[in-house]
Amino acid sequence: MTKIPHRLYLTEDQMPKQWYNLRADMKDLPDPMLNPATFKPVTEEDLYPVFCRELAHQELDNETRYVDIPEEVQDFYKMYRPSPLIRAYNLEKALDTPAKIYYKYEGNNTSGSHKLNSAIAQAYYAKKQGLTSLTTETGAGQWGTALAEACSYYHLPLTVYMVKCSYEQKPFRKAIIQTFDGEIIPSPSSTTNAGRAILEKDPNTSGSLGCAISEAVEKAVTTEGCRYVLGSVLNQVLLHQSVIGLESKMAMEMLDEYPDIVIGCAGGGSNLGGLIAPFMQDKLTGKSNPRIVAVEPASCPSLTRGRYAYDFCDTGRVTPLARMYTLGCGFIPSASHAGGLRYHGMSPILSKLYHDGYMEAVSVEQTRVFEAAVFFAKQETILPAPESSHAIRAAIDEALKCRESGEARTILFGLTGTGYFDMNAYSSYLNGTMTDFIPTDEDLEKAFAELPKIPGIQ
Numbered sequence: 001m002t003k004i005p006h007r008l009y010l011t012e013d014q015m016p017k018q019w020y021n022l023r024a025d026m027k028d029l030p031d032p033m034l035n036p037a038t039f040k041p042v043t044e045e046d047l048y049p050v051f052c053r054e055l056a057h058q059e060l061d062n063e064t065r066y067v068d069i070p071e072e073v074q075d076f077y078k079m080y081r082p083s084p085l086i087r088a089y090n091l092e093k094a095l096d097t098p099a100k101i102y103y104k105y106e107g108n109n110t111s112g113s114h115k116l117n118s119a120i121a122q123a124y125y126a127k128k129q130g131l132t133s134l135t136t137e138t139g140a141g142q143w144g145t146a147l148a149e150a151c152s153y154y155h156l157p158l159t160v161y162m163v164k165c166s167y168e169q170k171p172f173r174k175a176i177i178q179t180f181d182g183e184i185i186p187s188p189s190s191t192t193n194a195g196r197a198i199l200e201k202d203p204n205t206s207g208s209l210g211c212a213i214s215e216a217v218e219k220a221v222t223t224e225g226c227r228y229v230l231g232s233v234l235n236q237v238l239l240h241q242s243v244i245g246l247e248s249k250m251a252m253e254m255l256d257e258y259p260d261i262v263i264g265c266a267g268g269g270s271n272l273g274g275l276i277a278p279f280m281q282d283k284l285t286g287k288s289n290p291r292i293v294a295v296e297p298a299s300c301p302s303l304t305r306g307r308y309a310y311d312f313c314d315t316g317r318v319t320p321l322a323r324m325y326t327l328g329c330g331f332i333p334s335a336s337h338a339g340g341l342r343y344h345g346m347s348p349i350l351s352k353l354y355h356d357g358y359m360e361a362v363s364v365e366q367t368r369v370f371e372a373a374v375f376f377a378k379q380e381t382i383l384p385a386p387e388s389s390h391a392i393r394a395a396i397d398e399a400l401k402c403r404e405s406g407e408a409r410t411i412l413f414g415l416t417g418t419g420y421f422d423m424n425a426y427s428s429y430l431n432g433t434m435t436d437f438i439p440t441d442e443d444l445e446k447a448f449a450e451l452p453k454i455p456g457i458q
């Protein structure tokens with residue numbers, strides 16, 4: 001048998017022409033999003049002031065199994081996709097494990113992460129509808145960068161609210177977003193009512209994704225021709241990210257491989273939801289039964305320690321209510337270095353699958369994550385993003401279990417991006433000043449106490 005190559009790229013012709021909508025195969029669907037004023041399920045029309053029409057449709061469409069990827073989006077994808085599926089031969093050797101480790105690498109574009117896959121789709125639909133500007137929030141900066149790239153491609157002005165601690169920690173992120181003509185505002189800011197209210201309560205806050213979302217949503221609903229776009233959590237984003245999983249599955253099939261374990265880091269759940277989509281389809285339809293593992297930071301453990309409840313998607317309590325694993329929309333995570341994983345909630349689709357036992361979740365402390373990141377970088381010559389390194393940590397732990405048991409499992413994990421903008425975090429790990437923050441039960445109870453009360457439901 002010929003040896004499996006280190007890197008497998010699909011050809012352009014083999015790239016997916018449709019996204020896959022996991023909801024179409026879920027027997028038990030996520031609970032509907034609720035309008036926060038009426039507590040009734042939201043309709044597409046309810047979402048029009050915030051989202052563009054096609055995306056509002058995708059958000060609520062539980063039935064269409066495959067959605068055509070617009071040709072313009074396919075053409076954009078071809079500038080940086082297909083992304084490689086890589087066999088981690090060197091990592092396997094260094095771990096002395098019988099496990100076979102594969103990873104799907106999404107860091108090969110300027111945004112440095114998978115986020116461009118959804119950014120370009122969202123900018124495309126906005127442009128097609130004739131909108132004149134977009135607004136969003138960004139945590140660690142990858143989403144803001146990806147969306148700035150996408151908006152500049154379609155000549156759409158963009159305002160990005162960037163979580164204040166990231167804005168201060170990552171000045172070069174700002175420069176890239178500006179390179180692509182994005183306007184960038186540290187959040188909370190005094191430019192919105194939501195921002196001013198949060199600043200009044202806590203003038204020294206380091207900010208959070210939830211409060212940046214409130215600001216961006218406010219900007220969208222108060223600006224003519226402007227809509228809000230979000231880089232994770234939403235059903236539409238998981239749909240777009242299914243391109244990761246579809247490519248992975250096809251590449252593995254070409255190698256005559258199938259994963260026993262699929263691992264991804266989970267912030268709002270978009271890369272994980274995208275990576276696992278076709279494998280979860282097999283699981284839901286009884287074709288196969290791979291283990292699916294979500295990895296989250298111990299500092300922001302929504303799946304492993306959160307409540308499955310209706311909650312706002314933002315701190316300002318203006319978005320619809322989604323039933324999801326949440327730490328409470330008032331939970332402000334510590335200024336952890338994995339900025340992209342600092343979100344209080346989790347994709348309602350993944351939350352439901354986890355709740356129904358289709359998925360496992362683990363949480364890991366950041367010093368162990370960086371230990372894995374540095375080890376991985378040396379073996380595989382890719383400097384991973386801190387977020388991605390959560391998945392690396394879990395993949396290494398699984399591979400080490402295989403070494404103990406002698407079982408040759410096939411592991412697939414998502415390597416979502418590169419860590420070049422996170423060198424402060426790497427430095428703090430390397431010079432020994434990095435600490436592990438784990439919220440106490442009391443911290444969590446405080447935020448749970450503020451979960452919205454919904455008559456007849458919770």
Ligand SMILES: *Cc1c(COP(=O)(O)O)cnc(C)c1O
Binds near residue numbers: 271
């Ligand atoms: C944003 C981000 C994540 C986390 O977001 P998800 O929506 O959970 O995928 C993970 N890795 C990188 C590199 C990111 O930029």
